Amino acid sequence: MLLNPHRCDEGDESALPGGYRRILQIVPSADGPVQVRAVGQELGLEVAVRGKLEPLRAKMTKLDGRGWPYNRPDGRFTACW
Template sequence: MSEQLADERASAAPAPAPGQVGGRTVMLIPHRTSGAETTLPPDYQRILAVVRRAAGPVMARQVVGDALGIDVSVRAKLEPLRGKLVRLVDRGWLRKLSDSRFTTRL
């Protein structure tokens, strides 16, 4: 019985949420593979380019203010960017450090 419960829990683990494009289910931010950068949406490509150009790990506020030109004094504009950064971390494009800074994957 416990094995069956363990199997059910493992199969119920949440998978990345896919989107719908042209009636087909697709993952909007794909997992990182070689040569897949061109498949990222333009916003994500700009974010990735900013993090790569930085001299070291960056905070979400630095990415927004310095490169994307969004007003960082408004928290409502900062949180969507933080979500995009976390999505890039989840898919293997970036790495999040323990101090909430983001850097590129090696």
């Protein structure tokens, strides 16, 4: 069983763990495409150190691979729903 199901499998973010659901609340509430740094700031992460954002980037990329937020070619994420 996948910890992060494909969007078309469940279609509901309640199937995701809490940290992933928080990311999915932040991305669509932005005024447009959002950078990982902005999501990290909203989550209260230390964004001045690039290495602190890599785990968050990995989570967001994993969600993109499963059909949740869309990772644009410029590295920003947008809501795809």
